[in-house]
Amino acid sequence: xxxxxxxxxxxxxxxxxxxxxxxxxxxxxxxxxxxxxxxxxxxxxxxxxxxxxxxxxxxxxxxxxxxxxxxxxxxxxxxxxxxxxxxxxxxxxxxxxxxxxxxxxxxxxxxxxxxxxxxxxxxxxxxxxxxxxxxxxxxxxxxxxxxxxxxxxxxxxxxxxxxxxxxxxxxxxxxxxxxxxxxxxxxxxxxxxxxxxxxxxxxxxxxxxxxxxxxxxxxxxxxxxxxxxxxxxxxxxxxxxxxxxxxxxxxxxxxxxxxxxxxxxxxxxxxxxxxxxxxxxxxxxxxxxxxxxxxxxxxxxxxxxxxxxxxxxxxxxxxxxxxxxxxxxxxxxxxxxxxxxxxxxxxxxxxxxxxxxxxxxxxxxxxxxxxxxxxxxxxxxxxxxxxxxxxxxxxxxxxxxxxxxxxxxxxxxxxxxxxxxxxxxxxxxxxxxxxxxxxxxxxxxxxxxxxxxxxxxxxxxxxxxxxxxxxxxxxxxxxxxxxxxxxxxxx
Amino acid sequence: xxxxxxxxxxxxxxxxxxxxxxxxxxxxxxxxxxxxxxxxxxxxxxxxxxxxxxxxxxxxxxxxxxxxxxxxxxxxxxxxxxxxxxxxxxxxxxxxxxxxxxxxxxxxxxxxxxxxxxxxxxxxxxxxxxxxxxxxxxxxxxxxxxxxxxxxxxxxxxxxxxxxxxxxxxxxxxxxxxxxxxxxxxxxxxxxxxxxxxxxxxxxxxxxxxxxxxxxxxxxxxxxxxxxxxxxxxxxxxxxxxxxxxxxxxxxxxxxxxxxxxxxxxxxxxxxxxxxxxxxxxxxxxxxxxxxxxxxxxxxxxxxxxxxxxxxxxxxxxxxxxxxxxxxxxxxxxxxxxxxxxxxxxxxxxxxxxxxxxxxxxxxxxxxxxxxxxxxxxxxxxxxxxxxxxxxxxxxxxxxxxxxxxxxxxxxxxxxxxx
Numbered sequence: 001x002x003x004x005x006x007x008x009x010x011x012x013x014x015x016x017x018x019x020x021x022x023x024x025x026x027x028x029x030x031x032x033x034x035x036x037x038x039x040x041x042x043x044x045x046x047x048x049x050x051x052x053x054x055x056x057x058x059x060x061x062x063x064x065x066x067x068x069x070x071x072x073x074x075x076x077x078x079x080x081x082x083x084x085x086x087x088x089x090x091x092x093x094x095x096x097x098x099x100x101x102x103x104x105x106x107x108x109x110x111x112x113x114x115x116x117x118x119x120x121x122x123x124x125x126x127x128x129x130x131x132x133x134x135x136x137x138x139x140x141x142x143x144x145x146x147x148x149x150x151x152x153x154x155x156x157x158x159x160x161x162x163x164x165x166x167x168x169x170x171x172x173x174x175x176x177x178x179x180x181x182x183x184x185x186x187x188x189x190x191x192x193x194x195x196x197x198x199x200x201x202x203x204x205x206x207x208x209x210x211x212x213x214x215x216x217x218x219x220x221x222x223x224x225x226x227x228x229x230x231x232x233x234x235x236x237x238x239x240x241x242x243x244x245x246x247x248x249x250x251x252x253x254x255x256x257x258x259x260x261x262x263x264x265x266x267x268x269x270x271x272x273x274x275x276x277x278x279x280x281x282x283x284x285x286x287x288x289x290x291x292x293x294x295x296x297x298x299x300x301x302x303x304x305x306x307x308x309x310x311x312x313x314x315x316x317x318x319x320x321x322x323x324x325x326x327x328x329x330x331x332x333x334x335x336x337x338x339x340x341x342x343x344x345x346x347x348x349x350x351x352x353x354x355x356x357x358x359x360x361x362x363x364x365x366x367x368x369x370x371x372x373x374x375x376x377x378x379x380x381x382x383x384x385x386x387x388x389x390x391x392x393x394x395x396x397x398x399x400x401x402x403x404x405x406x407x408x409x410x411x412x413x414x415x416x417x418x419x420x421x422x423x424x425x426x427x428x429x430x431x432x433x434x435x436x437x438x439x440x441x442x443x444x445x446x447x448x449x450x451x452x453x454x455x456x457x458x459x460x461x462x463x464x465x466x467x468x469x470x471x472x473x474x475x476x477x478x479x480x481x482x483x484x485x486x487x488x489x490x491x
Numbered sequence: 492x493x494x495x496x497x498x499x500x501x502x503x504x505x506x507x508x509x510x511x512x513x514x515x516x517x518x519x520x521x522x523x524x525x526x527x528x529x530x531x532x533x534x535x536x537x538x539x540x541x542x543x544x545x546x547x548x549x550x551x552x553x554x555x556x557x558x559x560x561x562x563x564x565x566x567x568x569x570x571x572x573x574x575x576x577x578x579x580x581x582x583x584x585x586x587x588x589x590x591x592x593x594x595x596x597x598x599x600x601x602x603x604x605x606x607x608x609x610x611x612x613x614x615x616x617x618x619x620x621x622x623x624x625x626x627x628x629x630x631x632x633x634x635x636x637x638x639x640x641x642x643x644x645x646x647x648x649x650x651x652x653x654x655x656x657x658x659x660x661x662x663x664x665x666x667x668x669x670x671x672x673x674x675x676x677x678x679x680x681x682x683x684x685x686x687x688x689x690x691x692x693x694x695x696x697x698x699x700x701x702x703x704x705x706x707x708x709x710x711x712x713x714x715x716x717x718x719x720x721x722x723x724x725x726x727x728x729x730x731x732x733x734x735x736x737x738x739x740x741x742x743x744x745x746x747x748x749x750x751x752x753x754x755x756x757x758x759x760x761x762x763x764x765x766x767x768x769x770x771x772x773x774x775x776x777x778x779x780x781x782x783x784x785x786x787x788x789x790x791x792x793x794x795x796x797x798x799x800x801x802x803x804x805x806x807x808x809x810x811x812x813x814x815x816x817x818x819x820x821x822x823x824x825x826x827x828x829x830x831x832x833x834x835x836x837x838x839x840x841x842x843x844x845x846x847x848x849x850x851x852x853x854x855x856x857x858x859x860x861x862x863x864x865x866x867x868x869x870x871x872x873x874x875x876x877x878x879x880x881x882x883x884x885x886x887x888x889x890x891x892x893x894x895x896x897x898x899x900x901x902x903x904x905x906x907x908x909x910x
Contacts, residue, residue, distance in 0.1 A: 051572040477631055
């Protein structure tokens, strides 16, 4: 009998092999352990939040941005787009998994993660300069508050994410609206103590451009947060700390300057121009690109086939809300007649993709006019009718209108609603957020939004329900975090 | 000829895809086979046995099929902001993962009978994989939607595979071969610590296969309202508030959509210059009864199978299993009751099928004729795919339940000339 036995043993000494399986950071990427070792790379993480929000097609500007989404949800915008994502928003019939709505949530939280990364990294680092450490902590706290402000206003009570610890955060429950606002106000108070009144660049050097939030940007957002919480006295105080900086801030007489000057005196914070893939600054903003009447001017028909861009125009209600002689109506609206119908467009941003105007424009996030209106409202609520009237009239005078005739607190609130509506239209969803936070004019038991939308939504072809005041949370987040509950009406 | 075969392997694998201290994994395998048909006493006792082999193996292997650099904390360069560079993290940082391991055990029997005119192969395998490398899904609130990590789950794949080949007729003009195979695969999530708190809480169940669908429980169609009545587990039994039901944790009834068994039968028959091939495949599984668009009736314009349409609830008192139709997708009860139906127990059904997958017949022209025509060969053939299906399935296609196109029936006729 012939036996064959093959035994093959391969013995490898791990010591000699180790070097073959060593890895170093690939050249195209940056070593994460070194990011917070020096000023330039540490602040680059803050820059990425600003660049992400500031790009022309982001969750805050352009065809999927705050002004468009909130404008479609409220009584500001119509759309000629027949795409379901847009139609759902426009008819207040958003379904779970609407990609535009999901993306707002996902990208806001992705940027919150970056802000938390900076806050953790800056505290631990021993090699950052004190100046940059202070700046990036201040900026990140401001940005965290800014993002949480929009999250809580769009989605209601949201999970409060304050660290990068995903093992812990992945099962986070929804915090109450009050808890979220407390955090927003706390972050803003911290940032107020850290940021300088001067505008600085990424090296901390003082610059004219207002592309990074300063101390007064913090105060402006703080004033807004207090106003939304009904803390009138603090809202007024925070507004005063901005308005009193007369050497730095003033209303523009030429309305175009607000959006065309990097250092306009009315601007409290604007985004730096988006850098295209070719490395060139784009002259247009996401807003100018989206609200462009150019297609109608060139083609003469409503561009239904366009998925998102250039597909919205103003609701008649907002057009007729302007009083005669209002300078804002002539300067900030553009109309085009096509197919026997006149379409009105927001025309605050005039530079668009089609080159009808090629003047450099900047996306404005915070401006002085809003701060005046915050103070007006806070004063009206505090019973200071004269003070409120003065602030409303500052805005009206700039628009070439006579002073308001409102005298009582209730009349003043109507005047303030009117002024906010025509001054801040299609900017940052002000109208939608205002409607949601105000009590009804006729029935204070419900919100102003319910009052207005129960009339407007049916005109848009939808069915109004107060559940539609809040947007749905992405369904995948509910699945991946069993502790998260969906907003009512979206289950 | 060897009668005994042994095979031993031990290996230490290193991969640059894992963090320092986790790069190396030790794996080993052992196998043995006995060709018992070579044993004299077998030859004497079982003369009809032309080949017999018994084999077994046991071993472990590692898997590092994940992207490079995953364990490093990395930042990528993004758009400039006001002339300054920007950096953002490329993902969540986790350097704690290492090799995925697969433990494989297999026994097999190979037999050749009657001078190999009949050959049989049967094998049984039992594989256990653990520490699976996955992009673990996370809610986007953590900043990213997944993190690369080892899953501390044990997944077992077992199965029996049988193959039978026979030469039924082997003559000069007349040749007939058959082959038959059948597989019984089974997959089970053996254990998953703390599954209910994980991101997979709504997808998997311990003791069940990975390819289950957890479904809502439709109790009946309410004769009064015409809407599905679902069983809610969070609230009380038998609620009509069906919109509560798309809460994923209310989906409790699992359906295993994996195949219970599948296989094929091929017959190849030659008579003189004629050649006939017939290939049947068959399978049995549970799957969606139609594709979901045809099944759900939640207020949008959709096609639906006629039998479902005719059975639908029409008026008070109707007792049926198809809820009423609606043209109002925005209304909550319609939407959720309708949508949930496609995620419900009634959506799944047993699917058995036998299909004549391939059939071909050909005729090769005689060689003498070819020589005259100065051809090397000429064959005329007719073949068809998906010619005949026997199934209990009411959807479009038992092999393609997704709702795209059913498999096409293809007929081809041709002449093949060789020069």
